[in-house]
Amino acid sequence: MSLVEARAVAVRRGRREVVCDVDLAVERGEVVALLGPNGAGKSTLLEALGGIVPVARGDVERSGRTATVLQTPGLARRSVRANVELALAWWGVPRAQRRRRAMQALERMRAEHLARRPAAALSGGERRRVHVARGIAVEPDVLLLDEPFAGLDGETHQALVEDTSSALREAAGAVVVVVHDRADAWALADRVVVMMRGVVAAQGAPRELLAAPPSEEVARFLGYDGRLERDGGVLLTRPAGVVADGPEQGTVTRVIGQEDGVLAEVRLPDGTVRCRFPRPVAVGDTVGVGLGEGVIRFGHGGVPEDR
Amino acid sequence: MTFFGQGLQQAWDLLLHNNAALLQVLVVTLKVAGLSTAIAVVVGVPAGVVLGLGRFRGVGVLRVLANVGLGLPPVVVGVTLALLMFPAAPLGRFHLIFTLRGVYVAQTVLAVPIIIALTSSAVRDVPRSLLDQARAYGASRRALGALATREARVGILAAVIAAVGSGLSEVGAVVLVGGNIEGVDQTLASAALERVNAGDFAGGLAIGILLLALILVITAALTWLQFGNRQEARVKAS
Secondary structure: OEEEEEEEEEEEEOOEEEEEEEEEEEEOOOEEEEEOOOOOOHHHHHHHHOOOOOOOEEEEEEOOOEEEEOOOOOOOOOEHHHHHHHHHHHHOOOHHHHHHHHHHHHHHOOOHHHOOOEHHHOOHHHHHHHHHHHHHHOOOOEEEEEOOOOOOOHHHHHHHHHHHHHHHHHHOOEEEEEEOOHHHHHHHOOEEEEEEOOEEEEEEOHHHHHHOOOOHHHHHHOOOOEEEEEOOEEEEEOHHHEEEEEEEEEEEEEEEEEOOEEEEEEEEOOEEEEEEEOOOOOOOOEEEEEEOOOOEEEOHHHOEEOO | OHHHHHHHHHHHHHHHHOHHHHHHHHHHHHHHHHHHHHHHHHHHHHHHHHHHHOOOOOHHHHHHHHHHHHOOOHHHHHHHHHHHHOOOOOOHHHOOOOOHHHHHHHHHHHHHHHHHHHHHHHHHOOOHHHHHHHHHOOOOHHHHHHHHHHHOHHHHHHHHHHHHHHHHHOOHHHHHHHOOOOOOOOOHHHHHHHHHHOOOHHHHHHHHHHHHHHHHHHHHHHHHHHHHHHHHHHHHHO
C-alpha cells in the first residue's frame, strides 16, 4: 500500500498552474528523488504531497503522518538541541521522550557535538544538518525534504549527502526528496522522478533511467550533452560514454578545465560530442574520439531505439 | 548655567529634605507607569502577535490602525476620556474623573497601541521560514504564538520600554483626567508642569532631573533584560 499517493494533482501559484495532472505513488521503504530544472514544479509538488499548499485538482491520499523539511532552514534562537526538541513538541511527542529522541537524531546526522551550541552560531552546513535532524527526529511515516543540500560548498555538500543517505532510510517509512544535483539523486534515491514544466517527464530506478531516458529532453537534462545525427537517427552521448584518442577525427571547439585534465567539446562531421582528455588540448586542435558504452539512439520523432 | 545649577541644587535638596512628598509623587508615577504597562502587555502582546501572524481579511487595516494608535495625541485622549468620565457621561458611574484610577485608565489607553503596534512589527520580523517550518510540523496556533513571542522578545521588550517611558513622562492625558491633584494623582511629570506654571522654573527643572534619572534607571534595567542574555549567548558561542 502506498504511504502517499497523488492522483491527477494540479497546483496553482496565483493564476499559473505549476503542477499539472501529476500521478505519483510512494511505497513504504522507498526513497524517491524529485529532480528537474528550476521552475519545474518539484517543490510545489512536494508541498502538495505534504498538505502545505492546496491542490487545484486531483487529490493526495496519505497513509500516516507526513513531515516536511522546508527549503530554508529556519531555526529558533535557542540551542541546537532545543530546536530539535521544539520540533518534537510541535509534532506532539511527550516531553519525557524529547531529549532522547533529539540526541538520537543529532547523532544520526553526526551533529551531536553541536547540541549545546546556539543555533545562531552555526555555519550554513551545520544549520542544514540540524534542519534535517529535526525531520529525522519526528520519525514520520513520510518524510518530505525540499533541497536539503542547497547552497553548500562542495565538501560540506558531499559530507552531508553521505550522512543523510544512511540516516534517511532509518528515519521514516518513506522519503521524498527534492534535489537539484543529479549526483544527489543517484546517491540517495531508489527511484528518480524527473519533472519538467510541471509534469512528470520520466521516472525509474536511477541507473535504468540514465541508461534509457524516454525522450531527448530528459536525456539532455540527465547529462547527455553530445548529439550526432547518424544513420537516419540521433545519437546522444555523455562524456563518460566518449573515449579520448578514438578513431573519429574532430576539431576542438571549446575547452573547460577540470581537476584531472580537460572537458573538450569536439565537432565531428555529423554533430558535437563532449569528451574528457587527461592531457591539455586547445581550441582548434584536431583530436580523435570514439563512442563507447552508454550512447543512446533516438529514431525519427524522438522515439528511443537500441543502438 | 546658573539656572541649571539651581535646578540641580534643588533636585538634590528635594532628594534630601522633602522625602515624604517626593516619595508619594514617585510612588504614584511608578504605579501609573507600571500598572498601565502591565495591562497593556497583557492586552497588547497577544493582540500584536495575532496582528503579526494573522492572514485573515482586514489584517492590513488593523495594522494601520495600530500604527495610528502610536501617534494618538495625549491631549485629545485626555479630553475625550475626561468628557466620557464626567458624572453625567457614559463612564460617569465608575467615578473615574480626578482620581488615580482614571489616570490608570488614561495611561493604559495610551500604552495599549504602543504595545500592539511594536509587538506586531517585531513578530513580522520573525523569519517566515521558522514559522512555516513550525506549521509544517503541525504546531498549533498557541504554539505558533508562543514561538513568535519568544523569537520577537527583543522587539517586544522595546515596546515595553516605550510604554514605560510614555507612562513615566505623560502629562497631557494625566492632567486632564486626573486634575493634577497633589497627594492623589500627581506624577513627577505633572508636578514638574505645575511648578513651571507657577513660575518656579528651577523647581520644575529639579523634578525633571529626578524624572530623567528614574527613566534612565528603569530603561537601563529593561535594556539589560532585552540584550543581556543575547550577549551572554554570543560569549558562549565564541
